[in-house]
Amino acid sequence: MEINFLRNIGQKIFKEISLVKPQFNRTSLGRGASGDTTFPIDKLVEDRIIEAFEKENIKVNLISEEKGENLVDSSYPTLIVDPIDGSKNAVSGIPFFSTSIAIADGNTLNNLKLGYIINLINGDEFWAIRKDGAFFNGDRIRVNNATSPIIIAFEASSPYKAIKNIIPVFKIANRVRCFGSTALDLAYLSAGALSVFIVPTPSRIFDFSAGILIAKEYGAIVTDIEGNSIENLPVNFDTKTTLLVSTSEILHKKILDLIK
Known part of the structure; x- marks a missing residue:
């Protein structure tokens, strides 16, 4: 295929x-x-x-x-x-x-x-x-390692809980967006439109699968919001995970430090 x-x-x-x-x-x-x-x-x-x-x-x-x-x-x-x-x-x-x-x-x-x-x-x-x-x-x-402006997008199934958890991240952002389509968030991050994409509540496998492959091949860093690899999660309907996707390792580490 x-x-x-x-x-x-x-x-x-x-x-x-x-x-x-x-x-x-x-x-x-x-x-x-x-x-x-x-x-x-x-x-x-x-x-x-x-x-x-x-x-x-x-x-x-x-x-x-x-x-x-x-x-x-x-x-x-x-x-x-x-x-x-x-x-x-x-x-x-x-x-x-x-x-x-x-x-x-x-x-x-x-x-x-x-x-x-x-x-x-x-x-x-x-x-x-x-x-x-x-x-x-x-x-x-290919990944753009520009350090500014920092544009952060997020998506969450439980907005009140999610925003509380990621508010510390916003202090380094020049702009924050919530567009409502995880796939397109990941896609446009890979096209250089976003610096960081965060999903602090569990995202479903069909929402993110195509997007994370595109992001990885673009050169972005992809983990859950605790910094753990998601590579070994199973391909099945019930798979869910939080997501943190960044355009550079330095930025990714900075976001993880702020979340913790």
């Missing part, structure tokens, strides 16, 4: 959403496997991704926010999908949401092989291939 296969899926989804605009249909279709409300846009995109793999007869195990986990054969790669990362943004009319697709060829996060994210508003594409680098709209991207 090549990255262009994932890009083709993403571009078709972008075109369909641009024309049909399913995000404005706020009808609840019940709750997906993650426990979150499934909206028509979530189902549409998940269906398109699965249909693409089935059409090409590509055998995979599946981890998806909506359908959950379908482990068919341990010898197959695992498709990790967040059909719409930023669903609440999408149905609220906030133009910041994405599709995130990752492929793992083993049982832990260090086996992530391909990562792909597309911004479903402007079509920006981000992807990474393990040991072959990260790319933004076709151009290779």
